[in-house]
Amino acid sequence: MPALDKKDLEILKLLQQNARMTIKEISEKVHLSTTPVHERIKRMEESGVIKQYVTLLNASKVGKGLMVICYVSLRQHSKNAGEKFIKGILEMTEVLECLTISGEFDFMLKVAVADMDEYYNFHVNKLSNIENVGNVQSVFVMGVVKMTQQLV
Structure with missing residues (x-):
């Protein structure tokens, strides 16, 4: 292009x-x-410059009012272990974004759920059950100052 x-x-x-x-x-x-x-x-x-067209929703108006940032570290760092984690994350509808990051943690997840009970269920019964998940640190979003996908 x-x-x-x-x-x-x-x-x-x-x-x-x-x-x-x-x-x-x-x-x-x-x-x-x-x-x-x-x-x-x-x-x-x-050419892939435009990847797709989407509709942005108001999370609280569709029952997903609790936003959580999860920092996740894996116990092992093999290619196979990373692929299993990614495969598990891709199946979780609660996860809006998954980024590989540097530093103390390996991944950062942006998670949207209805409330604390739903997040607890996600954390305990889904995220923590992925093989090789080590440490998970959750940060709860209290407010949004800026949220955009606009690059240019």
């Missing part, structure tokens, strides 16, 4: 703000006709 130019970045910014914008609305804002805007979006989709 060729490097993204200024118009590509403008289009991406608009789509990140509102993925439901029409090609016509985008073309008016970036001062291009609809055909080149459509071709640029299609090219960015095909």
